[in-house]
Amino acid sequence: MAEKRAFVTGHPIAHSRSPKIHGHWLARYGIDGSYRAIDVAPDDFAAFLNGLRDNGFQGGNVTIPHKEAAFALVERRDEAAEAIGAVNTLWFEDGKLWGGNTDAHGFAANLDDYAPGWAANGPAVVLGAGGASRAVIHALKERGVGDIRIVNRTLARAEELSHRFGAGVSAHRADAVGDLLADAGLLVNTTALGMHGNEGLSADPAGLPDHAIVTDIVYVPLETPLLAAARGRGLWTVDGLGMLLHQAVPGFERWFGTRPEVTAELRRMIIADI
Ligand code: ATR
Structure with missing residues (x-):
């Protein structure tokens, strides 16, 4: 059988860790396949998608700045992509090009690994209102978190998300964060x-209750200033690397037919590279 081929495309794309993750799994499961990074400029993205089938690809990943364009250009979308408004995974099914979003899955699966029961911990405070925040909020809603408080520098963007996601999702100014943390069970920085290269703490975890969990979707560095402060205060923390690893799982399974495992070995390999 012919080699199965997949890719990650972005612009730039050299920094992407996805080829290491998928390359590790291809070797581990002995699959005749390839996964490579392809730099595509925004003007060329539509033509790139049109050529996927002819170029023998099973599908691939899409990252910055193509996630919204992919959302608009695919023929079918899964439920998560619809809810989040962005596509990060492409595959062919029933002759159509599908776009899905696996970031919400990655976020929830990472917390499942390191903070089981997290969804029942109480109100969630989400810092940020961009694309990553939409994936996190979708995951929180799916897992039944009933009180989700979005805090953002630009209030209008938080309000947009609160309308988008509806009941239980509220929007707040950055200066309100202290009050919002007092009874929160989960703090997420998106x-x-x-x-690295960006300054500072966006919220002071000192104001959280003792049972609160703090997580960051940033994984460079692995321990962000927010996580360090939370740990120093004795709170349970979860770094963002597991989200990256878990978001890769559904795509690999679709393209190569094996559901891969997120192992300590894979985690160590990526950490060595950070
Ligand atoms: P992503 O898709 O990674 O979420 P994004 O859509 O650019 O990226 O969103 C970045 C988020 O980080 C936004 O919530 C942004 O706040 P604004 O909506 O006010 O721009 C937030 N952010 C980025 N730099 C920030 C800073 N210096 N201070 C506070 N918030 C910041």
Whole structure:
């Protein structure tokens, strides 16, 4: 049988860790397949999608800046992509090009691994109102978190999301964060604050109750200033690397036919590369 081929496309794409993750699984499961990074400029993205089938691809991943364009261009979308408004995974099914979003799955599966029972921990405070925040809110709603508080520098963007996701999702200004944390069970940072090169803490975990869980979707560095402060205060913390690893699982299964495992070995391999 011919080699199965998949890709990740973005612009730029050199920084992507996806080829390492999928390459590890291809080797581990002995699959005759390939997964490579392809840099596609925004102007060329539609033509790239049109050529996928002729170029022998089973599908692939889509990252910045193509997630919204992919959403608009695919023939069918899964429920998560519809809810989030962005596509990060492409595959062919029944002769159609499908677009899905696996970021919400990745977020929830990471917390399932490191903070079982997390969804029943109480109100959630979500910092940020961009694309990553939409995936997190979708995951929280799916898992039944009934009180989701979005805090954002630009209130209008948080309000947009609160309308988009409806009941139980509220929008707040950044200066209200102290009050919102007092009875929260989960604090999620979805902003780039705390990433290498970006300054500072976006919320002070000191105000959280003792049972609260703090997680960051940023994984470079693995321990962000927010997670360090939370850990210093004795709170349970979960870093963002597992979200990256778990969001890759559904795509690999669709393209290569094996559901891969997120193992400690894979995690160590990616950490060595950070
Ligand atoms: P992504 O798709 O990764 O979520 P995004 O859509 O650009 O990226 O959203 C970035 C988020 O980080 C936004 O919530 C943004 O706040 P604004 O909506 O006010 O722009 C937030 N963010 C980025 N830099 C920030 C900063 N210096 N201070 C506060 N919030 C910041």
